[in-house]
Amino acid sequence: MNNDAIVRKLARLRTGAKPRVLDLFAGCGGISIGFESAGFEIVGAVEFDPAAAESHGLNFHNGAEAHSQAIDITKTSPAELCLQLGLDNVEDAFDVVVGGPPCQAFARVGRSKLREIEEHPEAFIHDPRAQLYKKYLEYVKAFQPLAVLMENVPDILNHGGQNIAEQTCEVLEAKGYSGAYTLLNSAFYGVPQMRERMFLIAYRNELGAKVSFPSPTNWLVLPPGYEGSRSVALNALRRLENEAHSYIVPPAATQDLPPAVTAEDALGDLPAINARELLAAGKITRGARRFDTPVSYGRKKTSAYADLMRNWPGHEAPKEGLTDHVIRYLPRDYALFARMNPGDQYPQAHAHAVQMFEEQLAAARARGEKLTEGSAKYKALWASIVPPYDASKFPNKWRKMWRDQPARTLMAHLGKDGYSHIHYDSKQARTISVREAARLQSFPDGFRFSGTMNPAFKQIGNAVPPLLAKALATQMMQTIKLAVTAKEMADEPRRAAAAVS
Known part of the structure; x- marks a missing residue:
């Protein structure tokens, strides 16, 4: 020495x-x-x-x-x-x-x-x-x-x-x-x-x-x-x-x-992303999410935590707006996210999806459509609504956040699907955005992530x-x-x- x-x-x-x-x-x-x-x-x-x-x-x-x-x-x-x-x-x-x-x-x-x-x-x-x-x-x-x-x-x-x-x-x-x-x-x-x-x-x-x-x-x-x-x-x-x-x-x-800072304290002031509306309007599609389109905060009241995230010394929020408030393209699941209750995990989500399928099946048959069990149309309808994973084998794969509690642990796996953190707001009916993941991890709004959506999620989950x-x-x-x-x-x-x- x-x-x-x-x-x-x-x-x-x-x-x-x-x-x-x-x-x-x-x-x-x-x-x-x-x-x-x-x-x-x-x-x-x-x-x-x-x-x-x-x-x-x-x-x-x-x-x-x-x-x-x-x-x-x-x-x-x-x-x-x-x-x-x-x-x-x-x-x-x-x-x-x-x-x-x-x-x-x-x-x-x-x-x-x-x-x-x-x-x-x-x-x-x-x-x-x-x-x-x-x-x-x-x-x-x-x-x-x-x-x-x-x-x-x-x-x-x-x-x-x-x-x-x-x-x-x-x-x-x-x-x-x-x-x-x-x-x-x-x-x-x-x-x-x-x-x-x-x-x-x-x-x-x-x-x-x-x-x-x-x-x-x-x-x-x-x-x-x-x-x-x-x-x-x-x-x-x-x-x-x-x-x-x-x-x-x-x-x-x-x-x-x-009391501990809640998910709503962390995310409530961020601009809403109503996934089903965007999907219907063709404004959300498959493909890489690049961070080049800024969005403004709007006029929502901020929590003390949100104020800290916006005004972190040396990493203040960009004046032009947030450029990484982007979400995954998951067209099959937006309606299911809306149906889920706070705290629901994959077994509950799967049960909701089966119920949604049965409702759609009954409606189709009421219109005179012939969807016999096992037919191609029957299988296609099922696949368009029900996730394919065995509910008994993946109990923690999904989770809808509670509004009034801190989120569960963010993992690097966010870089692959993000179903572990479904937004608590059923109207928005989606998984969290990159910026929302950063907020839950306490990265200030001025902190920039290199790359596109998946690498950014991974960086946040690993931090x-x-x-x-x-x-x-x-x-x-x-x-x-x-x-x-x-x-x-x-x-x-x-x-x-x-x-x-």
Whole structure:
């Protein structure tokens, strides 16, 4: 370890300079925008997906080519990254490293534990994806940040019988850090979405800082699925109690806090898209949805959350209007979406569709049409109304949102169909738009997504909610500032004594 680099970084922060962030596995920049808003400087990012990398460069570096190119972390050394970004010194380049290797990186490699990976490079013969974890640690070792933030799914606490978060803390401890981890749900931090994730924070020992996590700002009784997710993870911790030394119980939300932000709070001010009307008028057709036609907000009253999304400092809503408020072309299902009740999932949707088919069949027969069961016309009518999936095998494939609750977790799968988030407004009768997905994830309206609709949905679903990232970043900024100040005060007598002698 080069302690001189740590000394130089601490000295720089004492001048009031912003801590410099490197975002690994950055996606389009959910963590980055949270840290930027908390006063950090986003100096660089590493992202493999071309569309996401372009989005990150667009939003944080005005589309500069060096910051908008896809980077394969398994083929790019820290020195090569610095060269690409125009940074001179690897050890002095960054103060904070954030991000989280994709969960595939934690695949079981024989019986080896992750803390042994660096000493057992042959393990990667069995699963090359584990190199993502190794590369993350390689970057931390090379850049020697003062602080580290990692994010992953709750299952990481028991992945194949291993507590990956605990083992990560052990690896970081060997590199001169003190770390801890917990589980946080984004709905407790002002995000209109229930999203449970593991977060790990570590600080260089020279800071003498203690890890803490932000207190909730909102109150919500989580539904069984989400409490169950947390319970499963915590039960795993109890079973692996000898491997949970660094776990911290998440700060508790209390009923005196404001209620969680709802789907209507998040989406109610956005222009209506009445899918059935557009379909009848021929104004919605099959094909790529490009973000080149702006639409105005209209005059709807805004919630406090909508105001924040419109006026996020540095990412304010474009004056010409929103260009990514676009939806999927799903002509078979618009009428079915209107029939569904809030909270309905695929089994209920399928039952509604069967009922709609029977109504249409009876009407056709009343008109004198001959639709005998099994005939081509009968089958065609069925296919035009009823989705083809087995209702017993895909219970969670669809969901109509509740108006007065946060949305369920957005997934990268949004890039394929979006049926997991059907708009609560039955008049609009559609799945959510790209901008609505961004709102549910707490991306401000001025945040731009590269590419067309499907890549944008994927970027949004993969991201860490910016508001939750901001809460974590604000907590880390306070901890770093206090630690730097305390260290400066502790060092002052020594400097004074040295000056006298």
